[in-house]
Amino acid sequence: MGKRKKAAKKPMGPKKNAPLPSNFDCLFCNHEGSVIVKLDKKAGVGALSCKVCSQHFQCAINYLSAAVDVYADWVDACDAVAKGDGEEVDGEDRAQARVPAAGGGGRPRARPRDEEDDDDLIDDADADADDLGYGGDGIVADDEY
Numbered sequence: 001m002g003k004r005k006k007a008a009k010k011p012m013g014p015k016k017n018a019p020l021p022s023n024f025d026c027l028f029c030n031h032e033g034s035v036i037v038k039l040d041k042k043a044g045v046g047a048l049s050c051k052v053c054s055q056h057f058q059c060a061i062n063y064l065s066a067a068v069d070v071y072a073d074w075v076d077a078c079d080a081v082a083k084g085d086g087e088e089v090d091g092e093d094r095a096q097a098r099v100p101a102a103g104g105g106g107r108p109r110a111r112p113r114d115e116e117d118d119d120d121l122i123d124d125a126d127a128d129a130d131d132l133g134y135g136g137d138g139i140v141a142d143d144e145y
Contacts, residue, residue, distance in 0.1 A: 022067040027078055029053040037067035046070035 024035040029052050037048040041063055048070055049056040059073045 020066050020068055024048075024067075024071045026050040026053060026055060027075065028055050035071070037070050039065065039067060039070065041065075046073075048074055 022037050023033040024037070025032050026034045029050060031050070031052045034052045035048050035050050035055075037046065039046050039061060041061065044060055044062065045058055046061040046065060046067075046069070047056065047058045048067075057070075057074045057077065059070055059077075061070065
């Protein structure tokens with residue numbers, strides 16, 4: 001005798017991933033879910049703020065960034081300040097570090113060279129005085145090998 005036919009199972013669709021959270025715990029006031037992250041991908045800015053203690057933070061983002069990335073940058077920045085190797089939050093160090101130098105341009109200028117800094121370079125005057133370096137007349141065009 002044969003077995004009874006069972007109904008075929010319908011194929012299941014792919015599992016849907018849960019969305020990443022956009023509410024996090026505040027590092028300063030320790031309230032749960034009080035930090036809200038907002039992403040402005042057109043402007044390239046991620047901002048977070050705490051509803052309870054009004055702490056806020058902004059950082060640069062790209063098109064792949066998520067709310068978790070902004071929160072992680074905030075945690076890293078807080079750790080850097082706590083260790084002391086970060087910038088001052090309320091001091092003038094942060095303001096002066098971001099202000100471009102007078103003269104603008106956006107490109108750093110080379111510092112003027114002093115006579116003392118020139119000691120590590122070998123030029124013709126140094127080579128003649130020290131009797132070091134190549135002492136020949138150079139390459140002549142009619143040399144044959």
